[in-house]
Amino acid sequence: MSDDSGAQASAAETGTEAAGSADVALETGSQVPPDDPNDNRWNDALRQILGGSFVISILAVVLALIVGAILIAVTDPGVQQAAGYFFSRPGDTFQAIWNVVSGAYSSLFQGAIYNFGRPTFSAGIRPFTDTLTYATPLIVAGLGVGLGFRTGLFNIGGQGQMLIAAAFCGWIGWSFDLPPVLHLIVAIVAGFVGGAIWAGIAGVLKARTGAHEVIVTIMLNWIAFYLISYLLRTPGALQEHGTNNPKSPAILPNAILPPLFGPQYQLHWGFVISIAATIVVWWLLERSSLGFKFRAVGENPNAARVAGISVKSVIIWALVISGGLVGLAAVDQVLGTTTGGFSSGIDAGIGFDAITVALLGRSRPIGIFVAGVLFGAFKAGGFLMQAANNIPIDIVLVVQSLIVLFIAAPPLVRAIFRLPTPGSKPRTKTPAPTATAEEATAK
Amino acid sequence: MTTTTDHTIPDAAPIVLEKTVVKSWKTPITLSIVALLSIVLFIVFRRGGDTTFTFAGGRIAPSLPQLVVPTTLTCVILTTLLAAMAALSWWLLARFAKVPLWYSSVFAFIFVVAFLTWAAGDNSRPLPITSLLLGAVSLSVPYIFGALGGVISERSGVVNIAIEGQLLAGAFLAAVVASMTGSVWLGLVAAVVAGVLVSFILAAFAIKYYVDQVIVGVVINVLVLGLTNFFYSQVLAKDASFLNDPPLLPSLPIPGLSAIPVIGPVLFDQSIIVYLMYIAVAAVYIGLFHTRWGLRLRSVGEHPQAADTVGINVTGTRFWNVSLAGAIVGLGGAYFTLGSVGSFSEDMTGGQGYIALAAVIFGRWDPIRATLAALLFGFASNLQYTLAAVGSPVPSEFLLMLPYVVTILAVAGFVGYVRGPAASGKPYIKS
Numbered sequence: 001m002s003d004d005s006g007a008q009a010s011a012a013e014t015g016t017e018a019a020g021s022a023d024v025a026l027e028t029g030s031q032v033p034p035d036d037p038n039d040n041r042w043n044d045a046l047r048q049i050l051g052g053s054f055v056i057s058i059l060a061v062v063l064a065l066i067v068g069a070i071l072i073a074v075t076d077p078g079v080q081q082a083a084g085y086f087f088s089r090p091g092d093t094f095q096a097i098w099n100v101v102s103g104a105y106s107s108l109f110q111g112a113i114y115n116f117g118r119p120t121f122s123a124g125i126r127p128f129t130d131t132l133t134y135a136t137p138l139i140v141a142g143l144g145v146g147l148g149f150r151t152g153l154f155n156i157g158g159q160g161q162m163l164i165a166a167a168f169c170g171w172i173g174w175s176f177d178l179p180p181v182l183h184l185i186v187a188i189v190a191g192f193v194g195g196a197i198w199a200g201i202a203g204v205l206k207a208r209t210g211a212h213e214v215i216v217t218i219m220l221n222w223i224a225f226y227l228i229s230y231l232l233r234t235p236g237a238l239q240e241h242g243t244n245n246p247k248s249p250a251i252l253p254n255a256i257l258p259p260l261f262g263p264q265y266q267l268h269w270g271f272v273i274s275i276a277a278t279i280v281v282w283w284l285l286e287r288s289s290l291g292f293k294f295r296a297v298g299e300n301p302n303a304a305r306v307a308g309i310s311v312k313s314v315i316i317w318a319l320v321i322s323g324g325l326v327g328l329a330a331v332d333q334v335l336g337t338t339t340g341g342f343s344s345g346i347d348a349g350i351g352f353d354a355i356t357v358a359l360l361g362r363s364r365p366i367g368i369f370v371a372g373v374l375f376g377a378f379k380a381g382g383f384l385m386q387a388a389n390n391i392p393i394d395i396v397l398v399v400q401s402l403i404v405l406f407i408a409a410p411p412l413v414r415a416i417f418r419l420p421t422p423g424s425k426p427r428t429k430t431p432a433p434t435a436t437a438e439e440a441t442a443k
Numbered sequence: 444m445t446t447t448t449d450h451t452i453p454d455a456a457p458i459v460l461e462k463t464v465v466k467s468w469k470t471p472i473t474l475s476i477v478a479l480l481s482i483v484l485f486i487v488f489r490r491g492g493d494t495t496f497t498f499a500g501g502r503i504a505p506s507l508p509q510l511v512v513p514t515t516l517t518c519v520i521l522t523t524l525l526a527a528m529a530a531l532s533w534w535l536l537a538r539f540a541k542v543p544l545w546y547s548s549v550f551a552f553i554f555v556v557a558f559l560t561w562a563a564g565d566n567s568r569p570l571p572i573t574s575l576l577l578g579a580v581s582l583s584v585p586y587i588f589g590a591l592g593g594v595i596s597e598r599s600g601v602v603n604i605a606i607e608g609q610l611l612a613g614a615f616l617a618a619v620v621a622s623m624t625g626s627v628w629l630g631l632v633a634a635v636v637a638g639v640l641v642s643f644i645l646a647a648f649a650i651k652y653y654v655d656q657v658i659v660g661v662v663i664n665v666l667v668l669g670l671t672n673f674f675y676s677q678v679l680a681k682d683a684s685f686l687n688d689p690p691l692l693p694s695l696p697i698p699g700l701s702a703i704p705v706i707g708p709v710l711f712d713q714s715i716i717v718y719l720m721y722i723a724v725a726a727v728y729i730g731l732f733h734t735r736w737g738l739r740l741r742s743v744g745e746h747p748q749a750a751d752t753v754g755i756n757v758t759g760t761r762f763w764n765v766s767l768a769g770a771i772v773g774l775g776g777a778y779f780t781l782g783s784v785g786s787f788s789e790d791m792t793g794g795q796g797y798i799a800l801a802a803v804i805f806g807r808w809d810p811i812r813a814t815l816a817a818l819l820f821g822f823a824s825n826l827q828y829t830l831a832a833v834g835s836p837v838p839s840e841f842l843l844m845l846p847y848v849v850t851i852l853a854v855a856g857f858v859g860y861v862r863g864p865a866a867s868g869k870p871y872i873k874s
Contacts (some may be wrong), residue, residue: 071670075677154657209469211855214604214657215804218797219847219854230840355661392676397669401662405644408659409652 053362059413060406061374068399069101072391076100104389111384112377122264127380129267133337135376136267137329137350139274142357142368143281144195144325149363150285151318152298157202157217158326158351160224161195165327166346167228167238168194170248170334173255174341183254188273188331195327196320198224203319207312213319221351229344240341248341257336270332274372277325282365284321294318326351359404375400470542471532473852474550478522478529481554485518485561490836494560495569498705507704514564521557525550562835575829576709576822580717581783583821585610585792587720588775589799590806590813591727592638592768597808598731599764600744600866604660605645607796608667609769612637613776615671618787619679621689621780630689630781631716631774638773639766641667646765650758653870664796672789679787692716692781716774716782723771727810740764744864747871757871772796801850808863816853820846 073079082089082096110116112131118124141158148155155161169191178186198220205211231237233246240249257268285291296304297314305311329350334342357375361367382396406413414421494514498507528550532542563570589606596603616637621630644663649656679687692714700711731737739760742750747757780787798820806813827842 071673075674156661205851205855209855211851212804215801215854216851218794219801219851222794222847223844223851226840226844230838352661352665356665359658359662392673394669394672394676397665398673401666401669404662405648405654405659405666408654408662409648411652 053410055419056410056413057360057407059417059419060403063406063413063416064399064402065105067402068395069105071395071398072104073097073101100389104385104391104395107385107388108378108381110381111388112381126265127384129261129265130380131373131377132271133266133268133376134379135373136270136274136336137332138353138357138375139369139372140277140332141326141329141350141354142361142372143277143365144322144329145354146358146361146363146365146368147281147285147294147325148318148322149358150298151294151314151322152301153206153315153318153322154214155199155202155217155319155322155326156214156352156355157199157220157323158329158354159347159349160217160221160351161198161323161326162330162333162347162351163224163228163344164198165191165194165330166334166342167231168327169331170251170342171238173251173335174249177252178254180254183252184257184335187251187255187335188328191327191331191334192324193327195330196324199319199323199326200316202323203316206319207315225344232344245343247343250341251335251339255335256339257332266337268332268336270336273328273332274369277328278365278369281325285365290317326354329354353400356400356404360407362407468536469855470547471529471536474529474532474542474547477550477554478525481522481525481557485522485557489515489518490561490564491515492565492567494564496559496563497569497571498573499571509569512560514560517560518557518564521553521560525553525557528553562830562837563833565836567834568832570829570833573705573708575825576705578825578828579818579822580709580713581821582824583818584717584720584778584782585775585795586799586802586817586820587724587814588778589772589796590802590817591723591810592770592772592775593800593803594731594806594808594810594813595727595740595771596765596768597803597867598744598864599740599761599768600747600864600869600871601645601649601761601765602656602660602868603645603765603768603772604657604800605641605663605667605796606772606799607792607794608660608664609638609641609772610776610779610792610796610799611664611667611671611790612641613773614779614791615674615776615787616773617777618689618780619686622686625690627690627692627781631777634773634777634781635770636773638769638771638776640769641773642766642769645769646762649870650761650765653872656868656870668790671787675787675789683786687786689781689785691785714782716778719774723774724810724814727771731810741864743871744866747866751871751873757873761871772799775799798846798850801854804863805850805853819849823849 076096079093079096079100082092086093111127113128115124115127118126141162144161145155145158169187172187172190173183176183176186199217202211202213202216202220205216206213228238229246232239232248235241238248239245240247257270259265260267260269260271283291285294293304293309293314294317296307296309297311297318301311304314330346333346333348333350338346353375357371358368360371360374361369378396378400382393385391385395386393411421413419492514493511494517496510496512498510528546532546532550535542535546559570589610592609593603593606613634617630617634620633621627624630641663644666645656645659648654648659675687694712694714695718696712701707703711731741739750739755743755743757743760743764750760751757776792779791784791799817802813802816802820805816805819823846824843826845827839830837830842831839
C-alpha cells in the first residue's frame with residue numbers, strides 16, 4: 001500500500017492524472033508497468049481502452065440495469081403467470097418479460113431524455129430539462145461530498161446541512177424585501193453559509209477533539225431534522241403565518257431563481273450555478289494551493305503535517321466548503337423547485353444521493369457533473385416509470401447503488417465480461433508481468 | 444547487554460522510568476457545562492409543585508407506594524450536588540490525573556434524576572418509572588444487536604457501516620418468512636440468513652475487491668433500502684395477509700425473577716429475542732477476550748501482517764467474522780417485525796443502524812460498554828414518549844434530539860481521541 005500511495009502523492013504533486021490513475025476514495029488505482037517495446041502498440045491500446053475506467057463505468061451501468069430488469073421481471077404478475085406454464089409454452093414467458101422490461105425502460109428513457117409521444121421538439125425535450133432540474137442539486141451536493149473525499153473526510157451529513165441551509169436561505173428569501181438581483185444573491189450566500197456552519201461544527205470537533213466526522217455528521221443530521229421540525233411548527237420562527245401546518249412561508253418573487261429557458265420548463269438558473277460550482281471546485285482542487293493542501297491531507301495526513309501543512313485547519317476548511325456546497329443544493333430546492341415554502345422533508349434524500357454521485361464521479365468535479373446528470377435522469381425517468389408502468393421508483397435506488405458497487409470493484413466487472421486488465425499482457429506471451437500487473441490493479 | 448550489567452552490579456541505582464502524565468481536561472469541562480446547564484434549567488427555570496414517581500407495572504402488578512417529592516427543593520438539592528461534583532472533578536484531575544468512569548456515571552445518573560424530577564414537576568401526572576425503563580430496553584434491543592455486530596466486525600478489521608442494511612434486511616425477511624410459514628422460529632432463522640447475506644456482499648467487496656469499507660457499507664444500506672422498498676410496494680403490499688402478517692414472539696416470563704418489582708417486568712418478562720440478546724452480550728464479551736477465537740479475531744484487526752506471519756488466515760478470519768456479525772445484527776432486525784411492530788413497513792429501521800454504530804464508537808469497541816451506550820440511547824429515545832404522556836414543558840423535538848447531542852458530547856468530550864482497532868478499515872493485501 002505504501003508505495004502505491006507514494007505514487008498517488010507524486011501524481012498529485014505534478015498535477016497530471018492519467019485516466020486510470022489511483023483514486024482516493026475508491027482505492028481502485030492501477031499501476032501501469034513499463035511498456036515492452038516489442039509488443040504491438042495497437043493491441044496494447046485496445047486492451048487499455050477495454051479494461052479502462054470509462055468502459056468499466058459503462059459496463060457497470062449496463063450490469064446494474066440488467067439486475068434491475070431481472071427484479072422487474074421477477075416481481076411482475078404477468079411474468080409470474082406466464083412462468084406458471086413455462087414448460088408448455090416458454091415463449092409466453094419471454095414475451096411477458098420483454099413486455100414488462102422494455103415498457104419500464106422505455107418509460108425511463110422517455111421520462112428522462114426525450115418524449116417521442118409529444119408533437120413538437122420543445123415539448124419532447126421537456127423530460128431532458130427535468131433531468132437537468134433534478135441533477136442541479138445532486139451536482140452541487142456531490143461536489144461537496146467529493147471535495148470531502150479528496151481531503152479524506154466522509155461528509156455523510158448532507159441532510160442536516162441542507163436543512164440548516166434551507167432555513168437560512170428561506171428566511172432571507174421571505175422576510176426581507178430587497179432589490180431583485182441583490183435579494184437572490186444574499187439568499188444564495190445565506191444558504192452557503194448555513195450549510196458551511198453546520199458542517200463546520202463537525203470540522204471543528206474533528207480538528208480540536210478528534211471526534212470522528214462520520215459519527216458527528218450523522219448525529220448532526222438528526223439534530224438538524226428535529227431542530228427544523230420544531231422551528232417549522234413554532235409560530236414566529238419558520239412557520240407560515242396563519243396556518244397550523246409545519247411549513248414555511250413562500251419565497252418572495254425577487255429571491256426566486258428565474259427559469260432558464262422560459263416558464264414552460266422547470267429548469268432554473270440553479271443549473272448555471274451548478275456548472276459554475278463544478279468549474280470553481282475543479283480550479284480549487286487542481287489549481288489552487290488550498291486544493292493542493294486538501295489533496296495532500298487526503299493522501300496522507302502525516303506526510304502533510306511533516307510538510308508543514310496545518311492538518312487541523314485543512315480539515316475545518318474542507319468541511320466548511322463541503323457543507324457550503326451541500327447548502328447550495330438546498331438553495332436549489334428552496335429558491336428553485338419548491339418556492340411555495342418548505343417542510344422538514346426538503347432535503348429529499350439528496351444528501352445521501354450525493355454520496356453515491358460523488359462515488360460514481362470518482363470525486364472528480366467533471367465526473368461528479370456527469371454522474372449527477374445520470375442520477376437526475378434516473379430520478380426524472382423513475383417518476384414516469386412509476387406512473388406509467390406501476391413499477392415502484394425504489395428500483396432506481398437499487399440500480400444506482402449497484403452502479404456504484406460495480407464501479408468500485410473493476411476486477412469484478414472485468415471478470416464478468418472477461419475483459420483484460422489494463423497494462424497486462426496477453427497471458428500466452430509473457431506470463432510473469434501479468435501476475436504483477438493484476439496484483440497492482442487489485443490495489 | 445543492559446541486563447547483564449544490571450546483574451553484575453546489583454546495588455546500582457534503580458532505573459527510574461519517566462512517566463508522562465497526560466491530563467485530559469475534557470471530563471471536568473463537560474461536567475461543568477452540564478452542571479451550568481442544570482443550574483439554568485432546574486433553578487432559573489424552576490418548577491413548583493410536587494413530582495410523583497410510580498413504580499407499578501408488569502403482570503404481577505405489586506402495589507408499590509408512590510414516591511412524591513417537592514419539585515423545587517429536590518431540583519435545588521440535586522443541582523447543588525451536580526455543581527459540587529463538577530467542582531470536585533477539577534480537583535480529582537489535578538490530584539490523580541484522571542476522573543474515573545464511575546464518577547462520570549454517577550454524575551450522569553444524578554442529572555437524569557434531576558431532569559425527570561424537573562420535567563414531571565408542577566403537579567403533572569405521575570411518572571411511571573417501570574414503563575419508562577421497559578420502553579428503554581425495548582428500544583435498545585436493535586441498538587444492542589447492531590452494536591455487537593459492529594464490535595465483532597470492526598475488531599476483525601472491517602468497518603461495518605452496513606449495520607442499518609443488515610437490520611433492515613433481517614426485519615424484512617423475518618416478516619416475510621414468519622408470515623408465510625406462520626412460525627416465528629423460522630422467521631428468526633430467516634433474519635439471521637438475511638443478515639449473513641448482506642454481510643457476504645460487504646465481505647466480498649471489502650475483503651476480495653479491496654473497495655473502501657465505509658463506501659461499501661453506505662452503498663449497501665442504500666441497496667437494501669431500495670430492495671426492501673421495491674419488494675414491499677411491488678409484492679408485499681399486494682398480498683399483505685399472506686406475506687406481511689407475521690405472528691409476534693410470545694412473552695416468556697422467567698419464574699421468580701419476573702416477580703421482582705421494577706426490574707422483573709423490565710428485564711425478565713420479555714420475548715426470547717431479548718434473552719438471546721443477554722446471551723449474545725455475554726458470549727461476545729467472553730469470546731472476544733477469553734478465547735482463542737477472540738484472540739485471533741483481534742489480532743487480525745490490530746495487526747494483520749503479524750497475524751499472517753504466525754499462520755492465521757487473515758482473509759478467512761475476517762470473512763467469517765463479518766458474516767457472524769451480520770447474523771447477530773440480522774437477529775436484531777427480527778425484533779422490529781417479530782418483537783415489537785408485527786409487520787414490515789418501508790424504511791422501518793429509520794437510521795437506527797447508524798445509532799448502533801455510534802454506540803460501537805461510544806463504547807470504544809468493547810461489547811459491554813457498547814451495550815451500555817446502546818441502553819443509554821434507548822433510554823433517551825424513550826424519554827420523549829414518557830414525558831409527552833406526562834405532559835412536560837420540553838418540546839418533544841428537543842427530547843428526540845437528546846441521544847444525538849449526547850453522542851456528539853460523548854464522542855467529542857468523554858471519549859475523546861478514541862483509538863479503534865488499528866487495522867480497521869484497511870484491506871489486507873498479502874504480499
